[in-house]
């Protein structure tokens with residue numbers, strides 16, 4: 001349970017982020033969420049809709065000390081962290097310790113897995129550590145589709161692991177992790193959506209038909225497979241840039257999870273705090289590119305089909321209130 005102080009911190013931080021975005025300021029007054037912390041970028045599969053094989057950066061595993069540093073920084077105002085990015089995090093030997101440390105600091109943990117490494121040992125580890133949410137990317141209701149989309153995995157074997165995990169969870173009477181079975185929404189999976197839902201909806205906590213991504217839009221193979229509308233620059237500044245960051249296994253920090261190959265590195269947690277990186281010049285320049293209709297200058301954002309938005313009366317209302325608060329602060333400071 002979150003204590004009152006943390007709840008207020010979370011709310012205050014969120015309001016500052018919203019206000020900075022609403023005011024279209026290149027500086028975000030809020031502190032950044034570490035949306036995803038990449039435990040590893042190693043993966044055993046070669047899924048055609050994923051740019052993992054196009055990634056040129058070194059493969060590695062985040063050290064526990066580095067992970068602690070990130071959690072220690074964000075714990076007072078963050079409620080959730082995702083322990084995955086461009087790899088299969090169950091291969092991180094200390095995954096249970098990462099989960100445990102985040103939870104001990106009041107942060108909910110979410111892990112996305114292809115479940116091919118969900119052995120009994122791994123299952124016990126994540127159950128014991130109290131993982132809050134497990135997202136299983138099980139992309140296909142038929143062996144044929146599954147083995148095309150999850151190249152390198154065998155349908156029957158992975159299904160067996162998922163079944164064994166669910167049985168173990170039930171045997172232990174464990175409430176956590178909440179399990180979501182997800183199917184990627186592609187032209188080729190359309191005909192399997194209903195079968196997938198029917199198969200899983202009574203067996204897990206939720207079923208998700210996950211929107212396909214085109215990442216930074218640079219791969220013809222992925223663009224062809226996901227068949228998204230033509231990549232276009234965002235219509236309004238992407239609100240993501242005012243709220244969150246992604247920390248890679250080696251400590252480098254990138255704007256969001258679309259940056260699979262670290263094309264837009266903003267800084268390194270080994271050298272600076274996340275808070276400093278969040279308003280350093282590279283981040284401010286990226287925000288300015290969005291604010292000044294210069295998104296085409298960003299190798300990362302210009303081809304992205306999923307910019308996020310925060311708009312509407314709430315954003316405007318919070319911005320006005322926060323402007324009023326900052327004017328009152330200035331007045332008070334002048335009168336002292």
Ligand code: SF4
Nearest residue numbers: 238256258301304307
């Ligand atoms: S526009 Fe797309 S790539 Fe750029 S920060 Fe937003 S979500 Fe990420």
